[in-house]
Amino acid sequence: MKLLSDFDGVWTHPEEEARAQGVALDAALVAAAPPERREAARAWVERARREIAAEPTRWGWAPGGRIAAFSDEDPFGEHSAMLHVLAEHAKSDPVAGAIRDGVLAAGHGSLEAFGLASHLEGVQLVEAARGPGVLAAAAEAGRALLGSSVEIVVVSNSNGEKLARWFGHAGLPNHPHPEREAGALRLRGNAGKHLLDRAGSEQLVLDGVAIELRRPRYEAILREEAPDAIVGDVFSLDLALPLSLKRTDPAWRHVRLFWLVHDYTPARMQRAIATAAPEVEALTSGLPGVAASLLG
Ligand SMILES: [Mg+2]
Numbered sequence: 001m002k003l004l005s006d007f008d009g010v011w012t013h014p015e016e017e018a019r020a021q022g023v024a025l026d027a028a029l030v031a032a033a034p035p036e037r038r039e040a041a042r043a044w045v046e047r048a049r050r051e052i053a054a055e056p057t058r059w060g061w062a063p064g065g066r067i068a069a070f071s072d073e074d075p076f077g078e079h080s081a082m083l084h085v086l087a088e089h090a091k092s093d094p095v096a097g098a099i100r101d102g103v104l105a106a107g108h109g110s111l112e113a114f115g116l117a118s119h120l121e122g123v124q125l126v127e128a129a130r131g132p133g134v135l136a137a138a139a140e141a142g143r144a145l146l147g148s149s150v151e152i153v154v155v156s157n158s159n160g161e162k163l164a165r166w167f168g169h170a171g172l173p174n175h176p177h178p179e180r181e182a183g184a185l186r187l188r189g190n191a192g193k194h195l196l197d198r199a200g201s202e203q204l205v206l207d208g209v210a211i212e213l214r215r216p217r218y219e220a221i222l223r224e225e226a227p228d229a230i231v232g233d234v235f236s237l238d239l240a241l242p243l244s245l246k247r248t249d250p251a252w253r254h255v256r257l258f259w260l261v262h263d264y265t266p267a268r269m270q271r272a273i274a275t276a277a278p279e280v281e282a283l284t285s286g287l288p289g290v291a292a293s294l295l296g
Contacts, residue, residue: 001294002227003145007156007163009074009233010260010287011138011170016130018075021122025079028118029086032102037095044095048085052078056266057209059084060236061194063112066201066212068194069236072266077234079118083111123162134170141291142172146183148295153177153186155221157237160189192217193237204240206276209269211240226251231258231290235269235280243277258283258290 008014026045033041052059056072061080071081086103089096100111108114126133145152156163160176164187167174173184180186197214204211218241232238239259245252257280261270273280283289 001149001229002151002153002225003290003294004222004225004227004230005152005154005287006232006234006238007154007158008076009262010231011142011154011166012133012135013262014075014133015264017123017126017133018079019122020125021076021079021119024121024125025082025115025118028114029082029099029103032100032106033095033098034102037098040095041099044089044093044099045082048082048089049078051085052081057268062087063110063194064196064198066196067236068196068212068215069234070266070269072264073234073236073269074262075264076119080115083115087111132166132169134166134172135286136170138287139170139172141287142185144291144295146172146185149182150294151182151186153188153225153227155188155191155193155218155225157191157193158189160187163187163189188221191221204244207272209272211236213241213244215241227255229256229258229290229294231260231287233260233262233265235259235273239280243280246279256294257281258293260284260286260290262286 029045030038030041052071057070059081060067060070061077062068062084069077071077086096086100090100103111103114108117142152154163164174164176167185174187175181175184177186177188193215195215195217196212197216200214202213204213222242222245230239230242239257242255242257246255246257259273259280259282261282261284273282
């Protein structure tokens, strides 16, 4: 039995890290504007935040313009969405344009790279103050799964060093992919689940929610790993493509899909998945719930 697991939102509750990222990001956006436009930039940032909250599905993590995950799917989503709003508004709004130009002039190769820098800054601040954030209950569930001969591969957009550091802190044995050892986690960082096929779009529509499916980096990992179960918290990133594979590829028919529902999970996604994707097992009990379900 092989379980393919996401990291944040499965092994952690990323509320604090996301809050710190938001503070770092907004400050960096304002600072990117030239001094005479800082006040206007501050007002623009506040307006952009309100816009995202008002239309969560209009904005998201959208490198290249197409939405890879909606702004409201986890606590990091609204920060990724700030870069989406910035890219769009910079086309016509001079304040947004000045912020974007300042970001790029400061040496960030792209708005995405700038967003990642704010993410790393937020995580680093929280890690320095609190320590790594693998939840005790998740670590215990992980140990129970590994102890019952369940192979666990962690496939995450986070980098492998962070994953190794956080799991090590929690006392969970781990190795970077492709090293493997029975009873240890195998870590595949920088998985690029958000990277969409530039050549074209294909969408899974669940009760009116349209989710991009063509994720070549993630698909290659999924096909290589051929897991028996998958767990994640951001439906668009983690589970939409596996659900499509389960529906279309006989080799994937048996694969169990666990979607962790947290306090931040949008009610609209819960309704859509309950209505249109009964194959998905929505759990409010976190990784311990997955362990209980798999181990019986
Ligand atoms: Mg996650």
